[in-house]
Amino acid sequence: MADPANDFIRDYQALAQQSWDAWTRQLQQQQSQPAGSPFFTPPTAPASGNDTLERTLAGLKGYFDWMQGAAAGGAAAAPADWRQQVQQLFGGASQPFAQAFSGIDSAGAEGFARQWQSWMQAVQHSGFGDLPGAHGPTPAFGLNREQQMQQQAMSAAVLASLQASARYQALIQRANTQGMARLQGKLAQHAEPDRQIDSLKALYDLWVDSAEEAYAEIALSDEFREAYGEMVNTQMHVRQLQQQQTEQMCQQLGVPTRSEVSSLGERLQALRREFRAGQTSATNDHADEIMALRRELAALKRQLASTPAAAAPSAKPVASAKTRASAAAKVVSKAPAAALRKKAVVSKSRNSPSKRK
Amino acid sequence: MHTPLRIDPTKALGDIATFQRKLAAGMGHLRGMREPEYANTPRKLVYSEDKLKVWHFEGHSRPTAKTPLLIVYALVNTVWMTDLQADRSMVRNLLEQGEDVYLIDWGYPDGADRWLTLDDYINGYLDRCVDVVCQRHGLDAINLLGICQGGAFSLSYTALHADKVKNLITMVTPVDFHTPDNMLSHWCRNMDVDLFVDTMGNIPAGLMNYVYLTLKPVRLNQQKYIGMVDILDNPTELENFLRMERWIFDSPDQAGEAFRQFIKDFYQGNKLVKGTLEIGGKLVDLGMVTHPVLNIFAEQDHLVPPDASRAMGKHVGTTDYTQLAFKGGHIGIYVSGRAQREVPPAIHQWLSARD
Numbered sequence: 114m115a116d117p118a119n120d121f122i123r124d125y126q127a128l129a130q131q132s133w134d135a136w137t138r139q140l141q142q143q144q145s146q147p148a149g150s151p152f153f154t155p156p157t158a159p160a161s162g163n164d165t166l167e168r169t170l171a172g173l174k175g176y177f178d179w180m181q182g183a184a185a186g187g188a189a190a191a192p193a194d195w196r197q198q199v200q201q202l203f204g205g206a207s208q209p210f211a212q213a214f215s216g217i218d219s220a221g222a223e224g225f226a227r228q229w230q231s232w233m234q235a236v237q238h239s240g241f242g243d244l245p246g247a248h249g250p251t252p253a254f255g256l257n258r259e260q261q262m263q264q265q266a267m268s269a270a271v272l273a274s275l276q277a278s279a280r281y282q283a284l285i286q287r288a289n290t291q292g293m294a295r296l297q298g299k300l301a302q303h304a305e306p307d308r309q310i311d312s313l314k315a316l317y318d319l320w321v322d323s324a325e326e327a328y329a330e331i332a333l334s335d336e337f338r339e340a341y342g343e344m345v346n347t348q349m350h351v352r353q354l355q356q357q358q359t360e361q362m363c364q365q366l367g368v369p370t371r372s373e374v375s376s377l378g379e380r381l382q383a384l385r386r387e388f389r390a391g392q393t394s395a396t397n398d399h400a401d402e403i404m405a406l407r408r409e410l411a412a413l414k415r416q417l418a419s420t421p422a423a424a425a426p427s428a429k430p431v432a433s434a435k436t437r438a439s440a441a442a443k444v445v446s447k448a449p450a451a452a453l454r455k456k457a458v459v460s461k462s463r464n465s466p467s468k469r470k
Numbered sequence: 471m472h473t474p475l476r477i478d479p480t481k482a483l484g485d486i487a488t489f490q491r492k493l494a495a496g497m498g499h500l501r502g503m504r505e506p507e508y509a510n511t512p513r514k515l516v517y518s519e520d521k522l523k524v525w526h527f528e529g530h531s532r533p534t535a536k537t538p539l540l541i542v543y544a545l546v547n548t549v550w551m552t553d554l555q556a557d558r559s560m561v562r563n564l565l566e567q568g569e570d571v572y573l574i575d576w577g578y579p580d581g582a583d584r585w586l587t588l589d590d591y592i593n594g595y596l597d598r599c600v601d602v603v604c605q606r607h608g609l610d611a612i613n614l615l616g617i618c619q620g621g622a623f624s625l626s627y628t629a630l631h632a633d634k635v636k637n638l639i640t641m642v643t644p645v646d647f648h649t650p651d652n653m654l655s656h657w658c659r660n661m662d663v664d665l666f667v668d669t670m671g672n673i674p675a676g677l678m679n680y681v682y683l684t685l686k687p688v689r690l691n692q693q694k695y696i697g698m699v700d701i702l703d704n705p706t707e708l709e710n711f712l713r714m715e716r717w718i719f720d721s722p723d724q725a726g727e728a729f730r731q732f733i734k735d736f737y738q739g740n741k742l743v744k745g746t747l748e749i750g751g752k753l754v755d756l757g758m759v760t761h762p763v764l765n766i767f768a769e770q771d772h773l774v775p776p777d778a779s780r781a782m783g784k785h786v787g788t789t790d791y792t793q794l795a796f797k798g799g800h801i802g803i804y805v806s807g808r809a810q811r812e813v814p815p816a817i818h819q820w821l822s823a824r825d
Contacts (some may be wrong), residue, residue, distance in 0.1 A: 142768040172692035173699070177489065184482045203689065303474035311476050313485055322692050325686055332685075333656055342660025349662070349669045356669065373673065374582060382585035 178314050196297055201294055265353050269271060274347035281344045288331045292324035299323055471619060489699060493698040494687045496702025506713035508550045509559040513573075517602040521570035521577030523600050526606075527553075529565030535818075536825050538570040538612050539638055540603050542596060542627075544619035545728065546678055547721045549575045551804050553618070569821065570607075574599050574620075578722040584671050586725040589750035592627050598636065600627075600634050611636040613821060616798075618642050618774060625782070629758040637824050639764045639817060640801055646781035647741045653685055653774065657735045663733045668676060673724040685772055714805075743785055746821055764820045765825035766794040766803070773800045783797060792820060 183202050250269075253261035299319055303310055310316050331337050360370045483808050513735050516689040524540075541561070543549040552573065553561040564571050574596070579586065586662055601611050611634050616624025621643025628635045647655045659662050667673070683690045701707040741747035747754040763786055767779035776795065 172695050173493070176692065176696050177486075177493075179598045180482075180486045180489065184486060186480070195475055198475070214531075300474040304472050306472055308474075309472065309476040310474055311478065311481070312481050313477060316477070317696075318473065318693070320729050321688050324688050328687065329653070332653055333651070338660050341657045342662075346660075346662045346665060349665045355663065371671070374581065378582060379585045382590070386590070437668075 164275060176317065179317070183316075195300070201291070201298060202316075203296065263354070263358060267351070267358075270347065270351045270354055274344075274351050277340070277343040278346040281340045282338055284331055284337050285328075288328040289324065291331070292320070295323035295327050296320050303387035374444055473656050489761045492699050492702050493602050493628045496699065496708075497512075499702055499708055501707060503709075503712070506709045506716060507764070508557075508713070508717075509553045509556045509562060511553050511562045512700065513557060514574070515713065516606065517599060519595065519598065521579060521583065522595050522599070522711070523575040524602060525573045525575060525576065527565055527571040529562055529571075529746050531568075532572035534568030535564060535567070535570050535821060537609065538572055538603050538607055539564065539603045539639075539821070540600060540612055540614055541571065541573045542624045542696045543574065543576065544617060544618040545576055545579075545591070545722070545724060546619060546675075548717065549573055551717055554717065554805050556649045558637070558810060559808075560809070560814055563810055566728075566818065567814055567818035569818055572599075572603050575720065579672060580723070580727045581672065583725045585727050587703075587727045587750075588626075588735075591725075591728055592623050592662075593630065593750045593752075596623060596627050597634075600631070604634065609636075610634070613637045613639070614818070615639040615641065616643060618644075619732070622742065624744070625759065625786075626747070628761060629754045629756055629789070630749065631751055632758050632760070635761055637762045638759065638819060639766070640779070641766045641781065641813075642768055642771055642774045642779065643765070643782070644736070644778040644808065645735050645785065646740065647737050649781070651777050653780055654681070658733055658737050661733070663738070664731055669729040670726065672726050673729045675719075675721040675723050678724065679719055680723060682773070691751045699812040714801075723749060739811075743781060754781075756785040759786040760788075761789040761794075762820075762824050763788050764794065764817065766796060766816070768796050768800055768803045768804075770798060771800040813823060 174185060179202075251267070253263075296319060299322070300310070302308070310319065356371070360372060363370045511712065512528040513525040514528065515523055515528045541549070541552060553559045556562065561571055561573065578593075600612060600614075604610060614624045614628065614635050614637075616622070616639070618641070621640035622645070624638060625640060625643065625645070628638050644652075651653075670677075698708075699710055717764060735741045735747055739746070741756065742756070745753075745755060745757075763782070765779060767774070767776050767783050769776055770781075780793065783793060796809065796813065798806050798808060803813060
């Protein structure tokens with residue numbers, strides 16, 4: 114089985130759910146340690162906690178390391194070739210801002226690399242030997258045919274995902290390189306004595322502007338769009354296959370599966386919609402009935418008003434009024450009865466599940 | 471020829487020492503600090519259904535507006551951006567202007583809400599919320615204020631239920647999802663959304679936040695926190711910063727089916743402006759929006775590009791269309807000092823003329 118803890122989704126979660134509480138706790142722990150660096154001593158907490166904490170601190174640590182490196186590397190000295198100096202400050206192996214991009218963007222690839230390794234180990238330990246399908250599709254047969262086919266599909270999916278992630282990473286790296294070129298272009302405009310960059314922070318801010326501009330340009334390209342879509346789709350495919358294998362195992366163990374729960378949810382929501390629609394329909398029916406009754410009543414009133422009896426003086430006006438009211442009531446009383454019968458039929462059909470399907 | 475870098479070594483070392491000192495001092499400020507509260511403007515629960523709540527806000531004085539205003543927020547993030555803190559609360563400012571303000575709090579969807587569709591949200595939840603406010607005031611129609619995705623919902627709702635809306639206000643609302651500078655739309659165009667939702671179910675808030683961070687990875691993931699170090703010794707600013715962090719990351723998951731439809735129909739299909747959007751089997755015709763419309767957008771919005779909002783003017787059927795460009799970003803339009811001075815008064819003034 115693949116280790117779902119190490120996939121792309123978990124990876125982003127570890128990053129994005131950074132907790133300042135964790136930072137605070139860690140800083141509290143570090144305060145009591147006589148370590149050389151009071152801020153960025155590698156944490157001694159369990160591995161998962163470390164991972165989250167390191168990611169939380171990665172941005173600040175990158176900046177701090179870069180400032181130290183820049184100061185020690187002679188950023189303040191007047192160089193013969195400033196472009197080379199900038200290249201050393203921001204590029205190559207000492208690239209101080211890798212965390213800003215890699216903290217987010219290469220996390221997916223790293224996560225999947227780990228996932229791939231753990232999955233491979235799990236498969237080998239489970240007695241499958243060499244990875245099925247890792248060297249191309251192989252016809253399967255026998256009692257374990259289905260499992261072999263599934264493992265082949267998983268191998269192909271993971272490989273596709275790794276390739277997609279690598280393609281995406283290449284674009285991120287390109288954005289980084291182009292950001293450097295933009296920085297040099299911007300710096301060239303600061304060569305005048307009154308426009309020179311005079312602090313590490315100002316240099317950093319200029320780099321951020323350059324890096325973001327380069328990234329935005331690439332991120333809006335068709336190439337990036339395709340790579341992004343491919344990365345997401347291939348990773349979802351791996352996850353889907355993992356879920357299928359998990360479900361099969363759960364079914365064998367008699368454990369309810371996510372798809373079963375999901376199906377129940379879908380049916381429940383459909384019933385709720387049906388119920389709401391029924392309520393609305395009933396309300397509308399009532400409104401229609403009331404309107405019809407009002408129209409009938411108005412018509413009756415007009416009719417009575419236009420009859421000669423109503424127009425002429427009556428010897429028994431009270432009795433006449435009673436008669437009219439009684440006649441009107443008889444007419445009116447028919448409508449609700451009819452409507453109720455109609456409503457009962459509607460209600461019956463709605464409550465009959467066998468007729469719904 | 472001069473070099474562009476003239477960094478004094480002593481100053482550079484001083485900067486490093488200052489950074490280190492501020493970070494160390496910041497530990498003391500952070501330790502024991504309580505989670506910052508939102509503004510919590512006094513409010514009363516007037517309706518609830520599933521995880522949804524409708525709040526009625528209470529100002530210091532009685533509203534002068536005759537028609538109540540219902541705020542329809544997006545499903546992403548929480549509604550408390552509109553009432554973030556006492557001196558940065560759009561709700562509070564609207565109350566002070568004399569508006570009678572209601573707010574839909576969508577809540578935090580879980581697995582039970584996986585199958586909620588846009589029809590359920592717009593023709594179901596939203597429609598019933600409008601009915602509740604109408605009944606409370608004995609009115610046939612009320613004012614709607616839709617924000618971001620909630621603006622797209624409000625626009626669609628107004629087209630579908632024209633007789634229940636008196637005036638429509640939209641803020642940072644995407645209408646044309648295919649403008650060339652729309653990065654989110656660009657990224658999801660090649661996504662297999664069916665595979666995505668079928669696999670993920672509800673879309674985790676963490677994933678949404680992750681994607682938002684990658685819109686400006688260095689600025690949002692590093693530069694912002696370096697800036698935070700400068701305010702670690704300022705309790706008020708630090709509290710404000712952490713309150714915003716709370717709002718950004720304490721966000722709800724997205725109901726799977728609604729997410730699927732929103733991505734396919736709005737982001738990928740751009741059906742709202744194409745006139746082919748259907749919600750609950752009914753065509754959403756923006757030409758039916760003949761109501762007065764006030765469309766407010768942010769000029770530096772990196773989530774909803776201004777052109778995506780401006781497009782509304784070309785598609786709605788109204789002859790009373792007002793557009794307001796705000797100098798700021800997607801969040802600043804609610805919480806910046808400029809926003810407090812400009813946005814609620816503009817909304818109130820516009821509504822007053824149509825009350």
